[in-house]
Each structure stands twice: as structure tokens, then as C-alpha cells.
Amino acid sequence: MGQQSAHHSSKMQQQEWTLPLWQYRKEKHEWSERQYDTGTPRNIWNQFRVVTYNIWFSEQYQPMRFQSLCDILHRSDAQIIGLQEMTPNILKHLVAQPFIQEKYCISDPDGRTFYGWYGVVLLIDVRLHISRLDLFNFPHSVMGRRMVLAEIKLDENETLRIGTVHLESLNNKPQRLAQLNLCQKVFNRAPSTCxxxxxxxxxxxxxxxxxxxxxxxxxTDVWVNVMGPNNPGYTFDTHVNSMTKKSNGGSDRSRYDRIILRSQTVVPTQIQILGNKPVGQQQNLDVFPSDHFGLTAIFERKQ
Incomplete structure (x- = not known):
């Protein structure tokens, strides 16, 4: 979901950037730029896991929610994580986590790619062969929405291009259609699993x-592909998440969050919802990691 910020302007002139890739250097105790990988990949990946999560930029119950989010991400052991509604303050705490520093490269260590006060971030397993990272601006967004896209070689012949987005919120259907069309044009630039x-x-x-x-x-909508058309898979559910019901001010059961795939060589084998159980209570209210639930999926190469 997400709402409009007064700081956002529709006049974002530049359309795309190549981003530096950041990796934590333990000897320096800092995040430093890492060179993109070239040549032949060192590892072959026949299976990998991804996570997507709108973490909710609200400061409500944030210490408890943040700790539970970290626990979920750590336990997922995902190779690629896409996070939406990331704020500089939450990002500051995330990049200080030892498991993040040890396991992942990151698209943004401090919020510099955000337009306004929140944005999207990709975390990518340091063992993956990461050949490119780009930021794409949605030009007519009034909410500062963008896509971060990584290019990863699973082996010398198989390229994965994977992006994370937070499409325009509220009653902005034409904007969402334009934003998805832009994403598709970007993916169409090179043959790959997308x-x-x-x-x-x-x-x-x-x-x-x-x-x-x-x-x-x-x-392919991965949820429908794996779970079938009759499983609603709500990722925003005020019937379950009383914290969301309180903040939303009304009833809403929707599957807003997606993982979609286009590939001739990779298939989804599992998908499940994350963060749909309360992690504690405050003021007699069940607290969940976010107002959304996350998703995790496993993909495998066709044999």
C-alpha cells in the first residue's frame, strides 16, 4: 500500500541509473563498493529462494516489528530479498545486522536511491555472480516510485534478471499499468529469466x-501457479492482522503482493506467506511484523 508524501514531486527527470553494488568489509567495518562480477560464474545455481516484503514505513511498534522482520529474513536464508517502504532509519538498523553484513550485497546502504523518505531495496547473496544493478524511475509517479533491477548469472548460459517494485498506491490504475509496461520494456531488453x-x-x-x-x-503469477486459483493468498488482511485493521480504518482482504515470472528454463516449486502470525502485544493489540504479509518462493532450473 503506502501513501503520498508531501515531499514527492512528479518532476523526476532522470529515467535510469546504473547503481554501485555495496558489500560489507569486515576489516574496515563499513559498506564499500564492490566490483561487478565478470567472466564465468564460480558457482552454478540450480535452485534459489527469493523473498518480497512491504515492511511498512510506520514507526508504530517499530522496535518489536523490526526485530521480528530480521528474524524472518534470517530464517528464510533467501538468495535475493526485495523490500518495499524502506526508510533511511530502518535501513540504518538493517545494514547493522551481522547476518546481513555476512550474507548479502545491497543496492543501497543509506537511502541515497530513495525519492522522498522511503524506497525499495534489493539484498543479494554475496556468492551470486552479480553483473549489473540498475534503478529505473517511474516518470509520472507522484509517490516517488521506482524499480531496482539486478542481473545475475546462474551459470555461464543462464541469466536471471530480478527486480523489486512498489507500484503506485490508491486509485491510480493508469499509473500502475504504465509502471508495469515500463518494467516489461526494461525486461525485454535482453533474453533472460525474469x-x-x-x-x-x-x-x-x-x-x-x-x-x-x-x-x-x-x-506467470507464481502464487496461482503453485497454489491454484482457489487459494486467496491474502497478503493484506484486516481479518487476521488487527494491527492492520486499526491503521487501515476499515476492512480489506487483498493479495496486493506478488512474485511473477517469465522464463523458459526456470519454474517455481514452492511459495508461502511470511509474517502472518503476531509477534507480541502492545496495549492489548496483537503486533505483526508489518501491515502486509511477505512472500517467499523457491525456483528451480528445468532438468
Missing amino acids: ILMGDFNFHAEGQENVEQFSALPEW
Whole structure:
């Protein structure tokens, strides 16, 4: 979900940037730029796990929520993590976590890629062969929305291009359609396995979902592919998450968060919801890691 900030302007002129890749250097106790990988990958990846999570930028119950988020990310042991609604303050605490420093490279160590006061971040396993990282601006967004996209070689012949997004919120269907069209144009630049994950901000049931996926030929909604069409898979659920009900001010059960795939060589084998159990109580209210639930999926190379 997410809402408009007064600091945001629709006049974001530059459309795309190549980003530096950041890795923690233990001997220096700091995040430093890492060179992109070239040549032949050292490791072959026939299976990998991804996570997407809108972590909720709100400061409500944040210490408890942040710790539970870290526990979820640590236990997931995912190779690639996409986070939405990341703020500089939350990011500061995230990059100080030992497991993050040891396991991941990051697209942004301090919020410099955010437009306004929150944005999206990719975390990528340091063992992966990371050949490129780019930031794409959604030019007509009034909420500062962008996509971060990584190019990863799973072996010398298989390239994975994976991005995370937070599409326009609220009653902005034309913006979301334009943003997904831009994502598709970017993915179409080179042949590869493509994964897009994040908060898509439209219901998985209804006319907009039909229209959006009609504009995305050959893409697979991983939840439906693995779980079938009759499992609702709500990632925003005020019936379960009383914290969300309080902040939302009304009832809403939706599958806003997605992982979608376009590939001839990679298939999804598992997907599940994360963070759908309370992690504690404050003022007689069940506290959850976020107002959204996260998703994790496993992908395998076809044999």
C-alpha cells in the first residue's frame, strides 16, 4: 500500500541509473563498493529462494516489528530479498545486522536511491555472480516510485534478471499499468529469466488484475501457479492482522503482493506467506511484523 508524501514531486527527470553494488568489509567495518562480477560464474545455481516484503514505513511498534522482520529474513536464508517502504532509519538498523553484513550485497546502504523518505531495496547473496544493478524511475509517479533491477548469472548460459517494485498506491490504475509496461520494456531488453516482485497495489481478484496481466503476456503469477486459483493468498488482511485493521480504518482482504515470472528454463516449486502470525502485544493489540504479509518462493532450473 503506502501513501503520498508531501515531499514527492512528479518532476523526476532522470529515467535510469546504473547503481554501485555495496558489500560489507569486515576489516574496515563499513559498506564499500564492490566490483561487478565478470567472466564465468564460480558457482552454478540450480535452485534459489527469493523473498518480497512491504515492511511498512510506520514507526508504530517499530522496535518489536523490526526485530521480528530480521528474524524472518534470517530464517528464510533467501538468495535475493526485495523490500518495499524502506526508510533511511530502518535501513540504518538493517545494514547493522551481522547476518546481513555476512550474507548479502545491497543496492543501497543509506537511502541515497530513495525519492522522498522511503524506497525499495534489493539484498543479494554475496556468492551470486552479480553483473549489473540498475534503478529505473517511474516518470509520472507522484509517490516517488521506482524499480531496482539486478542481473545475475546462474551459470555461464543462464541469466536471471530480478527486480523489486512498489507500484503506485490508491486509485491510480493508469499509473500502475504504465509502471508495469515500463518494467516489461526494461525486461525485454535482453533474453533472460525474469522475476518481478513487490507490492503491486491492486487486488488479485477483479477487473484490474485481468487487465494488468493481459498487458503482461507470458508472465506467470507464481502464487496461482503453485497454489491454484482457489487459494486467496491474502497478503493484506484486516481479518487476521488487527494491527492492520486499526491503521487501515476499515476492512480489506487483498493479495496486493506478488512474485511473477517469465522464463523458459526456470519454474517455481514452492511459495508461502511470511509474517502472518503476531509477534507480541502492545496495549492489548496483537503486533505483526508489518501491515502486509511477505512472500517467499523457491525456483528451480528445468532438468
